[in-house]
Amino acid sequence: MTLAERISDWVDAHEAELLRDIARIVAVPSVSGEPREGAPFGPGPRAALDEMLRLCAEYGFRTDIYHGAMGSADFSDAPAALDILAHLDVVGPGEGWDSDPYKAELRGGCLYGRGVDDDKGPAVMALYALRCLKELGVELTHGCRLLFGTDEENGSGDLHYYYDDHAPAPNTFTPDSGFPVYNVEKGTYRAAIERSWPAGDGGARVVSARGGFRINVVPAEAEAVITGLDAPGALALGGAAADKCGVELLAGDEPGGCRLLVRGRQAHAASPWDGCNAVTALLEVLAALPLGGAAWESVRALARLLPHGDWRGEAAGIAQADGLSGELTVSANILELDEGSLRLDCDARVPLCANEANCRAVFERALGEAGFAVSGEMEPGHHTPAGGEFVRTLLASYERFSGQKGECLSTGGGTYVHDIPGGVAFGASMPGFDTKLHGANERIRVADALAACKIFALAIAGVCK
Ligand SMILES: [Zn+2]
Numbered sequence: 001m002t003l004a005e006r007i008s009d010w011v012d013a014h015e016a017e018l019l020r021d022i023a024r025i026v027a028v029p030s031v032s033g034e035p036r037e038g039a040p041f042g043p044g045p046r047a048a049l050d051e052m053l054r055l056c057a058e059y060g061f062r063t064d065i066y067h068g069a070m071g072s073a074d075f076s077d078a079p080a081a082l083d084i085l086a087h088l089d090v091v092g093p094g095e096g097w098d099s100d101p102y103k104a105e106l107r108g109g110c111l112y113g114r115g116v117d118d119d120k121g122p123a124v125m126a127l128y129a130l131r132c133l134k135e136l137g138v139e140l141t142h143g144c145r146l147l148f149g150t151d152e153e154n155g156s157g158d159l160h161y162y163y164d165d166h167a168p169a170p171n172t173f174t175p176d177s178g179f180p181v182y183n184v185e186k187g188t189y190r191a192a193i194e195r196s197w198p199a200g201d202g203g204a205r206v207v208s209a210r211g212g213f214r215i216n217v218v219p220a221e222a223e224a225v226i227t228g229l230d231a232p233g234a235l236a237l238g239g240a241a242a243d244k245c246g247v248e249l250l251a252g253d254e255p256g257g258c259r260l261l262v263r264g265r266q267a268h269a270a271s272p273w274d275g276c277n278a279v280t281a282l283l284e285v286l287a288a289l290p291l292g293g294a295a296w297e298s299v300r301a302l303a304r305l306l307p308h309g310d311w312r313g314e315a316a317g318i319a320q321a322d323g324l325s326g327e328l329t330v331s332a333n334i335l336e337l338d339e340g341s342l343r344l345d346c347d348a349r350v351p352l353c354a355n356e357a358n359c360r361a362v363f364e365r366a367l368g369e370a371g372f373a374v375s376g377e378m379e380p381g382h383h384t385p386a387g388g389e390f391v392r393t394l395l396a397s398y399e400r401f402s403g404q405k406g407e408c409l410s411t412g413g414g415t416y417v418h419d420i421p422g423g424v425a426f427g428a429s430m431p432g433f434d435t436k437l438h439g440a441n442e443r444i445r446v447a448d449a450l451a452a453c454k455i456f457a458l459a460i461a462g463v464c465k
Helices: 003-013 015-026 043-058 120-135 159-163 231-245 278-288 293-305 356-369 389-402 446-463
Strands: 062-066 070-074 080-087 105-107 110-112 143-149 171-174 181-185 187-196 206-211 221-227 248-254 257-263 329-337 341-350 373-375 408-411 423-426 443-445
Touching (some): 003 015, 003 120, 003 389, 181 389, 206 293, 231 248, 257 278, 278 329, 356 373, 389 446
Antiparallel strands (some): 062 070, 187 373, 329 341
């Protein structure tokens, strides 16, 4: 029997144990909380970490814990050629579940529960890959280290507790994404655009405007209060702009004017084409109305420099792309405007070819010439070569057990290995399957979980042989 066949048989024979152990970790609620002594991200994440390390120790792996923030389990005493980095914190359960989010439940070939996909399930799948190799008696020259973090969902403040004192292995993968392999991550540029003016404009004007709630979410709603136009007048004069943007425009009378509401469609900032940005649409609607004053002039300038639908940043002069990481995207996601000032927060995902000179400086100059102050830093992208032995080994293992063609993909969202040299995202969900991650009824397919265990085991054997 080949090693792949032995791995496959072992994993299939341990399906019930795998599901039981995923449920055991899911049962420890681990939403981030108030820091405590020995629990920098709160008692929940720490408890999940302790339970995971207990599980690893039960299967005979040496474990360690780092400041209560991260933990590890080692295949052997040999220095690791491969780190596998997973996280045990979860986002809150939210509403709409058909079963208890912390009691993993099997229905129709899927396991449901908070964290079954992101990322407790994949952490246990990686442990099963190690356990499989150990129980099959596979000897590896190099070590493999599982690393468990507890703060991925809130900015990865956990990583430095480990990496300040330990070099990363030459290769790292995080099973916190999807198959096949994500080896290119765009960088980010988050820009705050600000302007203030002396209050006291009279006449028909923009009194206030706001929209959006999170920097990385394309907003579905935005609203404004204006004077000098009643609701029917605003709808008549702003309707064409709203139609052009593809948004719904509602208006209600207010003393001396009206309140406008724009409804678009929410999306993740890394894929703004999936949404319909209510903030940029509101700016265009306001710009089309016969108003005056400093606030309206500012709105008009923003509508010109960040027009609705221009998620490539053409008007601001920062549109660019490269073959590896794709196109720059930019999305204006949070607007706050009152009688004396405005602030617009933008989230740009920048390709590897973007730098300070061709991106941040250009954006600051374009907005600066229109009278805005711009602040915000650029974070570079991440790239691990697709042609290296590491990535080729991962892809071959994926192809062996998925029956699908392996390929390297680029992502606009940063993954857990964004700052780790030689890191890629690898699994654990299969392409095309919606795991409802972060939502109600988060799920994994049992067949996919078994395949992921096999893929990880064969990959570890290949990288650490
Ligand atoms: Zn995650």
